[in-house]
Amino acid sequence: MKKIQSVFLLLLLFTSIGAIAQGNPGNVTISGKLIDQETKQPLEFATVTIQKLDNTTVNGAMTDMNGEYSINIAPGTYNIKYDFISFKSVVVSNRQVNADTNLGTTVMAPDATLLQEVEIRAERSTVDIKLDKKVYNVGQDMIVKGGTISDVLDNVPSVTVDVEGNVSLRGNESVTIMIDGKPSNLYGSNLADVLRVLPADSVDKIEVITNPSARYDAEGGGGIINIILRKGKAQGFNGSVTANTGTPDNHGIMANLNYRGEKFNVFSNLGYNYRNSPGNSMTDSEYFDENGNTTSFINERRENKRKRKGYNATLGFEWYIDSTFSWTNSVSARNSNGDNPTDTYYYNYNADGSFNNTRYRFNSEDEEDRNFNYTTSFLKKFDGDGHELKVDANISRSTDDENSQIRDMILGSTNPDDSSIERTLNYEEEKRTLIQADYVLPFGENNRFEAGYRGSFTQKDTDAKAQILDENNEWQQNGNFSSMLEYNEYVNALYAQYGSKFGSKFSYLLGLRWEDSNIDVNLINRDEYNNKRYNNFFPSAFLTYEFSEGSSASISYSRRINRPRGFFINPFSSLQSNINVFQGNPDLDPSKTNSFDVGYLKKWRDLTLSTSAYLNITEDSFQFVRRTEDALPGQTPVTYSTPINLAKEYRFGFEFTLNYNPFRWWKLNGNFNFFRVETDGDYTWTYTNGNGEEVTDFQNFDNTAYTWFTRVSSKMNLPWKMDWQINGTYNAPQNTAQGRSLGIMHFNTALSKDILKEKATLTLNVSDIFNTRKRKNYTNLPTVSSYSEWQWRERQVTLSFTYRFNMNNQQRMKQERQGQGGDDDFNMGG
Missing domain, CATH: 2.60.40.10 (Immunoglobulins)
Incomplete structure (x- = not known):
């Protein structure tokens, strides 16, 4: 199987390289x-x-x-x-x-x-490469039909989504996700869940900004990913409806409807989906005493049956008051609920390898997420040269209610002490307000000035309880896994930047952003109150040289910040396993990154090459550490995974992206990223062992790791108005201070055909063809050595049907052309 996968990836990679010619x-x-x-x-x-x-x-x-x-x-x-x-x-x-x-x-x-008359249909490039960003046009990607935004992101060059739903840019998880230029947590507090609920068909394009300028929020040391949702642009009534079904259960219907007149535009996005995403994991562990002698073995096997249904609706209204002034309002609501029954078996063995017993743990988890979002926006254009003022305001309210009951027992035992019943109650409520104003003033021949303000105000309360049923059938609080967390974040920002072009070759953009942060992290149940107040300057600088038409180089610098949020600071998450537990750290400090980037872009008639070398130097970077602590006398030690601040991280790498059209009917694009990560820091912690003794432990986290990943995509227009697409992705192994992660390779494919006189499209796609997308890790600690595999979702097969209202091929292409333009960034010659 591995040889077959390697052949697939090599064939895709070799076909992505074309000849280069220059006049x-x-x-x-x-x-x-x-x-x-x-x-x-x-x-x-x-x-x-x-x-x-x-x-x-x-x-x-x-x-x-x-x-x-x-x-x-x-x-x-x-x-x-x-x-x-x-x-x-x-x-x-x-x-x-x-x-x-x-x-x-x-x-x-x-x-x-x-x-x-044309049979080979014109399409925009799936990936549009610019010097300062990559724009990924979702409309041409069949692979994600019937999927979610998380599936979309996992097909974007330079971006990876791991099995837990964590998003990385160039291998860096310190990345900010935005939706329509606004923070994604306006749509819900749990980002991974939001991305897995919103349908792929609601997305127009993805912007990947590896080194943002001062006009962007300074959050995200690894860069920014901006998800742009669909909005109708064509005149009159038009839109589309997509229905899908699949196995494991993946059923849904999605409608994008729009009516545009001379003075107004009404747009809507409505959807329902039901998904079953079964997953599994395994961990084989060997435990040691303080002298390094084996004391026991535990093989853990877990199966998840994630079932979820969700509703989402967006209704918006644009009013063109006159030719220079428009006012837009939109309201969106989302409700998602489901259950995740989890079966976990612990096969326990003695030090000599002989079988001891089997412990069974069942977790019945129910969750409901609700989100409401209102946005209003004013745009005033003073003339036709880009002189404008835009003001946005947004109010968001989200709740996340998650409850579970856990039954734990030793199979075959009649001893009451060998079984227990627990439950967890977790309720989150988040309120967020965002106010933003951006002013753009072009002047002279090639000069542009921008300035703006941004205020972001967040209040989030998390009440997490863990309880155990005693012999009197009364629930007793488990203080080790209970907390009441209050998180308040108030950030005010001002920015200004100036760009110019001198001569016919050079252009530059200089900016400075100032942010004042006032953050409260309070553990109410422990009477621990912590205020973090700081303000920082974030400069940015970009210089571009245009060698010739379609050939340019750039060098850029920006300073970024990454504030810990969500599960990073929440001391308690879940108890699906009671011997491998994730635990947040409320005392995390923000990390700050100096980002340098050198890029080169070359366009030929059929080939586009974008390549860059980058260096990120991060202070107080977040690192996940695993530590083992004794539970109670005679019980298995508990292994905790916790984020901490390490002293420094150096990340250096290079990447290249190729778009190649060898023929009008064949499109290829490939992305390759290699990077080196060096961490420099030590970690010391104190805990009380099972004998009641206070123990201090220490670990040196100095480590240097090299790794790479690549993604190749091929799309062909076949006869009879059919299209075929196949993607291959490989993430190479990587060493860590506490072990090693192994390589992951997976493939997706899709086949589509236009029907009903090109008013409809039928698409069949298969995600993870070989069912190989599993995270695999070795972990080596003084008291435990383990090997683990985790597959969040098994292979998925989906059939989708899309019908377009009042929109034939010509109108489709016109709408796509209208969407090609479109950002307010200063043009750096790319």
Whole structure:
């Protein structure tokens, strides 16, 4: 099986490398801009060809994200031809060019006849590579049909999602997730659950920003991932409905409906889903005494039956008060509930390997999440050059109610002391308010000034109880796993940045952000009150050099912060296992990162290459440590996993991303990331052992690890209007201070076909074809050595059906072109 997987990955990797060609520069420049006649939007990646009068091609280029082009040629008389798929070609004949010439704005009209006849359908690139970000267009990815946002992220270049739902960017989990430019925790306090509930079909595109500028929130030492949800842009009533079914149970229906008039736009997103995500885990442990002698063995086997149903609804209204002023309001609500019955077996063996007994633990867990979110936004455009003011306000309320009852027993035993009944009660409530204002002022030829304010105010209360049923059938509190946590976070921020372009080659962007943080972390049940008040400056600097059309390099720097939240600080999470327990740390301090990045971008006609080298230096970085402490005399020691602040982390790496279109019907993209992580720090802790003695333990966490991961995707347009896509991902092994994680390889594939005169699409996808996506770890501690595997979700097969209202292929492509533009970032030449 491993050989087959390796062959799959190598075939995909080899086919992602193409030939590189480059034209010769001349001594005069032809420049201009292309726009869509109907939408007035710039046409990105349109082809501009310079030909002699005998139609011999001299040079050519593609337009950038603003629809602009610039081509170097020798002086002379030429024919200039503009081509863009699904548009009528435009030709400027017998144009004499003896000096630098700007041809102004050229308007291109859609070719409706060509659209009806073409069989290989035009599509935007799945991955759009820019110097400062990568934009992943979800609409063309069949792999995630019927899935969740978590599935979408796991197919994005540079991004990985582990089996627990934790998101990493370039292997760094200190990443900020945003939804429509706003913090994702506005949609719920448990990020992994939010990403697993919201459907993939609600996502338009994903922006990956590895080194954000000062205009962005400073949170997230590893960068920012911005999830942009769908909003209708086409005139009149249009939209789509997607229904899916699968095995294990994966059933749902999703509707994106929109009505747009001259003065307003009403958009909605409605969905229901029911999912069963069975998973499993195993841990084989060998325990030692203080002299290193084996005392016992325990083999733990766990099966999860995660069943969940969820509802989500968003309704929004845009009012175009006049041509320069718009007001948008939206309300969203989400409810998700389910159960996760978990069976855990502990097979206990004596020191000599002989069988002792089997302990069985059953955890019946029920959970309900509710979220309400209201957003209002004003946009005032002062002129047509990007001079604007935008003001946003957001109010969010979330609750998470999780309860479980746990029965623990030794199978075959009649001793009452060999069984117990426990329960956990966990209730979270979060209130969040966000106010943000951004002002943009372009001036002069190539200058731009930006400034803004952001206020983020969060209040979160967590009441977690663990109780055990005594011999009198009364519930007694277990103080070791009970807590009442109050978390208040108030962050006010101001920023300003200035960008300019001098000459035809250099551009720069300089910014400074100031954030004032006032944070309370209070353990009410222990009378522990802790206030953390600090303010910091976060500078950023970007410099770009454009070698030629489609070829540029950049160097950037930014300073970032990562504040601990959620389960990182919550002392108690769950008791699915009572010998391997995760425990948060309320005393965690924020980590701060200095991030450096050097990038290069090159675009050819059929190939785009983006590569970068990066260095992150993080102070007080979060590290998960495992420590073993005795429970009660004669019982198995408990192993705790806890995040702590270590002294320093150095992360250096390089990555490259390739987009290659060898033919119009075949698209390839690949991403490779290699990095080195060095940690420097020690950890000392004190605990009371089973004999009531206070014990101090110490561990040196100095460690250097090398690892890499790669992802390759191939998509083909087949005859009969069918598409086929396959993705392969490999995460290499990595050493840690306490053990080693093994490599993980998995593949996904999908097949789709347009039906009903191209008004509908039928898609079949298989996630984790070989059922190999499992986290595997070796852990070595002084008192225990273990090997573990964990599979959060088993192989999934999903069939989905999408029907589009009042939207044929031509309208689809027009809507996609309108969505190509679209961010307010300063253009750094990419």
